Amino acid sequence: MGVISFARGVPSPDLLPVAELANAAQRALEQDPAGALAYGDGAGYAPLRQWIASRYGDGDAGRVLCTNGSLQGLAFLAEALFAGSGGRAIVEAPTYDRAILILRRFGATVESVDLHADGLDVDAIEAACGAGRVPGLVYTIPNFQNPGGVTLSRAKRERLVALSCAHGFLVLEDDPYGELRFEGTDEPRLFALDEGAGNVIYSTSFTKTVAPGIRTGAMVLPPKLHATIRRLAIDTYIGPTMLSEAIVAEYCAAGNFEPGVVRMRAALLERRDALVAALDRHLGDRAVYAAPAGGYFLWVNLPGVDADAVADAADGAGVPVVKGSTCFIDGRGRDALRLAYSACPAADMDEGVARLAALL
Amino acid sequence: MGVISFARGVPSPDLLPVAELANAAQRALEQDPAGALAYGDGAGYAPLRQWIASRYGDGDAGRVLCTNGSLQGLAFLAEALFAGSGGRAIVEAPTYDRAILILRRFGATVESVDLHADGLDVDAIEAACGAGRVPGLVYTIPNFQNPGGVTLSRAKRERLVALSCAHGFLVLEDDPYGELRFEGTDEPRLFALDEGAGNVIYSTSFTKTVAPGIRTGAMVLPPKLHATIRRLAIDTYIGPTMLSEAIVAEYCAAGNFEPGVVRMRAALLERRDALVAALDRHLGDRAVYAAPAGGYFLWVNLPGVDADAVADAADGAGVPVVKGSTCFIDGRGRDALRLAYSACPAADMDEGVARLAALL
Numbered sequence: 001m002g003v004i005s006f007a008r009g010v011p012s013p014d015l016l017p018v019a020e021l022a023n024a025a026q027r028a029l030e031q032d033p034a035g036a037l038a039y040g041d042g043a044g045y046a047p048l049r050q051w052i053a054s055r056y057g058d059g060d061a062g063r064v065l066c067t068n069g070s071l072q073g074l075a076f077l078a079e080a081l082f083a084g085s086g087g088r089a090i091v092e093a094p095t096y097d098r099a100i101l102i103l104r105r106f107g108a109t110v111e112s113v114d115l116h117a118d119g120l121d122v123d124a125i126e127a128a129c130g131a132g133r134v135p136g137l138v139y140t141i142p143n144f145q146n147p148g149g150v151t152l153s154r155a156k157r158e159r160l161v162a163l164s165c166a167h168g169f170l171v172l173e174d175d176p177y178g179e180l181r182f183e184g185t186d187e188p189r190l191f192a193l194d195e196g197a198g199n200v201i202y203s204t205s206f207t208k209t210v211a212p213g214i215r216t217g218a219m220v221l222p223p224k225l226h227a228t229i230r231r232l233a234i235d236t237y238i239g240p241t242m243l244s245e246a247i248v249a250e251y252c253a254a255g256n257f258e259p260g261v262v263r264m265r266a267a268l269l270e271r272r273d274a275l276v277a278a279l280d281r282h283l284g285d286r287a288v289y290a291a292p293a294g295g296y297f298l299w300v301n302l303p304g305v306d307a308d309a310v311a312d313a314a315d316g317a318g319v320p321v322v323k324g325s326t327c328f329i330d331g332r333g334r335d336a337l338r339l340a341y342s343a344c345p346a347a348d349m350d351e352g353v354a355r356l357a358a359l360l
Numbered sequence: 361m362g363v364i365s366f367a368r369g370v371p372s373p374d375l376l377p378v379a380e381l382a383n384a385a386q387r388a389l390e391q392d393p394a395g396a397l398a399y400g401d402g403a404g405y406a407p408l409r410q411w412i413a414s415r416y417g418d419g420d421a422g423r424v425l426c427t428n429g430s431l432q433g434l435a436f437l438a439e440a441l442f443a444g445s446g447g448r449a450i451v452e453a454p455t456y457d458r459a460i461l462i463l464r465r466f467g468a469t470v471e472s473v474d475l476h477a478d479g480l481d482v483d484a485i486e487a488a489c490g491a492g493r494v495p496g497l498v499y500t501i502p503n504f505q506n507p508g509g510v511t512l513s514r515a516k517r518e519r520l521v522a523l524s525c526a527h528g529f530l531v532l533e534d535d536p537y538g539e540l541r542f543e544g545t546d547e548p549r550l551f552a553l554d555e556g557a558g559n560v561i562y563s564t565s566f567t568k569t570v571a572p573g574i575r576t577g578a579m580v581l582p583p584k585l586h587a588t589i590r591r592l593a594i595d596t597y598i599g600p601t602m603l604s605e606a607i608v609a610e611y612c613a614a615g616n617f618e619p620g621v622v623r624m625r626a627a628l629l630e631r632r633d634a635l636v637a638a639l640d641r642h643l644g645d646r647a648v649y650a651a652p653a654g655g656y657f658l659w660v661n662l663p664g665v666d667a668d669a670v671a672d673a674a675d676g677a678g679v680p681v682v683k684g685s686t687c688f689i690d691g692r693g694r695d696a697l698r699l700a701y702s703a704c705p706a707a708d709m710d711e712g713v714a715r716l717a718a719l720l
Contacts, residue, residue, distance in 0.1 A: 013394040021397070021603075025385035034373040037381070037573035068428045068575075072597040101595050213397035213602035215428075235461050237432040241601040242573035243381075 004352035006339040007320035009146060009208070009296045014345075015267055016211050017251070017260045024250035028243070036246035042234035043226070044218065045245035051252045056189075056204050057220040058196065065229055068240050070176060070205035070217025071098060076229045076236075077137075077172065077201065077219070078106035087136035090128070092120045094299070094327030094336070096146045099139055099174070108136070112329050115145065117290065119152030122159045129167045137170045142190060144177040144295025147327050147338035151293060154187050161190055164199040176205040176217075179261050181294035182269040191220060198222035206248055208296060208342075209261050214244045265294075272298065274346035275339065278353035286360060296342040299324070302360070307335050310359050319355040364712035366699040367680035369506060369568070369656045374705075375627055376571050377611070377620045384610035388603070396606035402594035403586070404578065405605035411612045416549075416564050417580040418556065425589055428600050430536060430565035430577025431458060436589045436596075437497075437532065437561065437579070438466035447496035450488070452480045454659070454687030454696070456506045459499055459534070468496070472689050475505065477650065479512030482519045489527045497530045502550060504537040504655025507687050507698035511653060514547050521550055524559040536565040536577075539621050541654035542629040551580060558582035566608055568656060568702075569621050574604045625654075632658065634706035635699065638713035646720060656702040659684070662720070667695050670719050679715040 028036045035045065043049065044066025053061040067073040081087060082103070089103045093112035103110050111133075113124035120140055128135065138160070142152040152160075164171050173190040191202035205217040221229060233240065251257065275298060276291045288301040301324075302310070311323040324336025337356075344352060388396045395405065403409065404426025413421040427433040441447060442463070449463045453472035463470050471493075473484035480500055488495065498520070502512040512520075524531050533550040551562035565577040581589060593600065611617065635658060636651045648661040661684075662670070671683040684696025697716075704712060 008399075010399060013397075016393060016397045018389055018393040018397070022386055022389040025389070025607075026382055029378055029382040029385070033376060033378040035573075037373075037376045037378070037571035039368075039370060039567075039572040067597075068601055069597045075596050098595060098598075105595065207399075211397035211603075212399040212599075213395075213606075215597065215599070215601040215603070235458060235465065236435050237427075237429045237575065238458075239572075239575070241428055241575040241604050243571075243575070243604050243607070244601050246573075247385075247603070 001348065001351055003318045003320065004348045004355070005320050005343055006341070006352060007322055008343060009340045010212055010343050011208070011264065012343045012345065015264055017256060020251055020256040020260070021211065021247060024247045024254060024256070027254070028246040028250045032246060036243050038242060040239040040242040042230045042239050044240050045242050045249055047253065048245045048249035049218070051249060052204065052218045053220070056202055063220050063223065063226055064218055065221055065226055065233070066216060066218045066240055066245055067233065068237070069207065069215040070174070070203050071102070073203055073217055073219045074099060074172070074174070075102050075106070076232045078102050078108060079232060080225065080228045081136050081170070082107040088133060089137045089139060090125060090135045091139045091329070092141070092145065092148070093329070094147050094324060094333055095139070096141060097326045100329055103139070110329050111135070115148045115150060117150055119150060119156050122156050122163065125160070126163055129163065134167045135169050137172060138164070139172045139174065141174045142187070143175055144180065144292050144297070146177070147297050147322065147324070148299045149290065149292030149295065149297050151187065157187060157190055157193055161193040161200065165197050169199065171200045172203060173200055174203045176208045177295035179209050180265055180268060182265045183293040201225070209257070209264060210248065210251065214248055215241065216245055216248050268296065268342060270346045271341040271344060271349065274349035275341040275353070278350045281350070282353045282357035296340050298339045298341060300337045300339055302335050302337065305335055305360055307337050310356070311337060313359045314356060317355045317359060319352050321356070361708065361711055363678045363680065364708045364715070365680050365703055366701070366712060367682055368703060369700045370572055370703050371568070371624065372703045372705065375624055377616060380611055380616040380620070381571065381607060384607045384614060384616070387614070388606035388610045392606060396603050398602060400599040400602040402590045402599050404600050405602055405609055407613065408605045408609035409578070411609060412564065412578045413580070416551070416562055423580050423583065423586055424578055425581055425586055425593070426576060426578045426600055426605055427593065428597070429567065429575040430534070430563050431462070433563055433577050433579045434459060434532070434534070435462050435466070436592045438463050438468060439592060440585065440588045441496050441530070442467040448493060449497045449499060450485060450495045451499045451689070452501070452505065452508070453689070454507050454684060454693055455499065456501060457686045460689055463499070470689050471495070475508045475510060477510055479510060479516050482516045482523065485520070486523055489523060494527045495529050497532060498524070499532045499534065501534045502547070503535055504540065504652050504657070506537070507657050507682065507684070508659045509650065509652030509655060509657050511547065517547060517550055517553055521553040521560065524554070525557050529559065531560045532563060533560055534563045536568045537655035539569050540625055540628060542625045543653040561585070569617070569624060570608065570611065574608055575601065576605055576608050628656065628702060630706045631701040631704060631709065634709035635701040635713070638710045641710070642713045642717035656700050658699045658701060660697045660699055662695050662697065665695055665720055667697050670716070671697060673719045674716060677715045677719060679712050681716070
């Protein structure tokens, strides 16, 4: 057997809706060739913005801004908030490694609060605010967190939104995995709890629900920030990839999105179960982990183990993983790994974990 | 008659190769679905990089980096060269307004040298270097310049490349219009004259030759800079829009690129001729202009006229144009306009210019 990758948070090729996207491409170029092939608006393709506004926002397409992947949206937001002026950003520990890099690249001082089984430590944010260290931005992945796999509880969501109102900081609710719950019930979005106060920015992506290569993400923004970031987008690339966005818009308009997500959830659940079974079998008493209720990732603590060294060796053993330490700003996580089960067929899971176990 | 726009450098919808792109989309998703829908490499879709390397580079796809439009490439380059460290960038006067914005945004001190009928003033660059003010980057649009319409002469090309070697500055050869010559013979590319010395970065785009909405540009870079910018790209959006690049790759592989360019050249020539005839008719003795031998733009000097005011009024008169003053860094150009003839059918040209003439 070749490489069994737990490294990348991507769907495996067999999960990609190829035929549906091919049909959507035909319709997009047949029905709106001038729109699909124009520079278009810096905020993205209007029909897609409307679909996103209806599903994730408050119905107002004027608050939606599509970008070439949601990470590009975070880059614009970081530039708008921190470039030149600096400021404080709070992230979860652990968090998405690329978010740390982007926030720092545009001048933010990045601090972290711990992530628990019910999500980020809201007490720590409250304490920071109370001590006069109000952040400019709190960056959270509330559902099936990358890399932790955990979900922010209802009570903490309400407290975080209340804190953002009381102290006037922005919250970026980065939610690429929210559609991918396969157990339990959804918590309300922070954006919804904010009730239009304008402190929460909602970010979504089609990477995990449709395909990475369409590179389409979107933010729902307060009006003033929307204008600022639209200007940054225009001054960076004039408009995002309209052809790709028009294809996604047709895919959604044709009713392909929901069935695609249902397929994705079923595959992810099967893979998660296979991964947990393999971990129980091969690492049972040496590892600490919890089964996520959705999403792409499972976080494994390996007490007393040099997980960085395991990860380095895992590349050579044909089972790449992500070092836990890359997901912290302070050198922690050296005894942890992030395992993405999204790209690994269930049948390969046991062999993959067996290879990892052999390295401990 | 509705709005007749001379403002935007875009092809009109009737020039877009819609059917060819629809067919290319089918093939891309049929033949390489996993590649077209993956994150892929931060430097772009491999088959497209190879096509670009063969046509514009030295055959080495490893030096090609595709971005979501060529302006995004300039943004990465500016960030790589100037962010944090500052430095000096020389542009042409006049030049592409968005280039000025991007260079300044990432920390460059922007200076300009005048543009003449045979291209930028190389003497001025030599004088700056001699005075110890060696730039980090010279930004030039050598063919059918935006907005000036002029082309850099062979002799000046050789001198500019020799200067870049002698003083060790980089030249960005921004060449979105080079394929669109409809008169005369091509000058050698600066990249070719550089003969691998690594001082010239070649930039191309499919916006003006295929369609804006595919948002695909590319740079051919020295190896070290390629690695730096690929890292910036990965840290900004992971990978560019693979689906769009796979469609463009199939479009090119199928032999659609050349016939598309031939069609585009014929349409542009017809439009340029119609514009020049209309200018001769309506503005003959009040305006100074030269017919460009290719590309999208004609530059009009209106001695003694407040062209900024004309441009403001032109919006209301349904004939938007670009103010010449936006294309300078020093307030010049208030008596000039940029007219894009690319999007205006030849039959509308006379009416458009008549509207402009009525505002003088």
